[in-house]
Amino acid sequence: MVYAHNKQVRVAVLDDHPMVRTVFELCLKHEPDIQLVGAWASSNELFNQLKSTVVDVLVLDFLLGERELDGLALVKQLRNHYPQQKILISSSMESPAIIKMVLSAGVKGFIGKSHNMPEIVHAIRQVALGRLFLSKEVAYEVENLYVMSEDALDTSLETCSKGNIYERVKTLSPREMEVVRCFLDGLSVSQIAVKFKRSRKTVSGQKQSALKKLGLRSDSELFKYSQDLLSGY
Known part of the structure; x- marks a missing residue:
């Protein structure tokens, strides 16, 4: 089913693993409503490309390689320079505490790398529409993270x-x-x-x-x- 959208969603990916970037390139080209405008390996490359590339949804790996700006520090810097940028975190680290922190910093969604590509595409579409995206399991964990008597x-x-x-x-x-x-x-x-x-x-x-x-x-x-x-x- 073709996703009803007035224009293509421009997506960029930041991930230091070449195979992950390749998977995004291969899979997203089959989605008629999504255009992959960039697949970058480093935070420096990300900031250089964002100067001239319009991105609707940025899919961001939470942890990059050594000496790379990543994690919450990268999210905060992106929010400072591009406050309207919609960010979807894709990470193998699915700690509820970390997820709650990045959501507080302005991230629009979080999906673990254990999810399959159709689920990630669904998350991209939800974030593009301005909706907060969390899987049901993650949403439950985050909601109950700080429950105290x-x-x-x-x-x-x-x-x-x-x-x-x-x-x-x-x-x-x-x-x-x-x-x-x-x-x-x-x-x-x-x-x-x-x-x-x-x-x-x-x-x-x-x-x-x-x-x-x-x-x-x-x-x-x-x-x-x-x-x-x-x-x-």
Whole structure:
């Protein structure tokens, strides 16, 4: 069935894996309402091409290669330069906490790389129409991510007020703050270890030390106060 749309949806893809870009090129050419206007491998190439290429929906891989601007930092920079740009995240990292963060940053949809191409095409069309897209499973997980009892919520707010967070961030060492920033950008402990050429054990220890200094008990609480943490440093 041909999708009813007044014009072709101009789609661009950013992914550092050549095979992923090739799959998009092969599959999207069979969609009469979609035009692939770019398939790029790096964030530098992305920003250079966006200067002269009109894109309706940008399909963005959340994690790119080493020394690449990616994750939440890339989303924020795109939103600063192109606030009207519709972004669909396609990623193998389907953490509800990360998904909630990128949605808060202005992303219009998220679909895991475990989904097949027809599902991704459907997500592109929904985002092109200005609709928020999440798979049913992801939507449920995100909605229930921070469900707490009233008592637990009161305790959390009492012990982790913005003022307290601002002061506690200042107690972190530079390396602990690096780990926190990367973790909030969606990198795993193993990926952070590779990025900074440290052992996984060292990075894990720095993350746990940071949580203790901040008075936080879990990764979910860390993500919950992410904006306060980063703005307070």
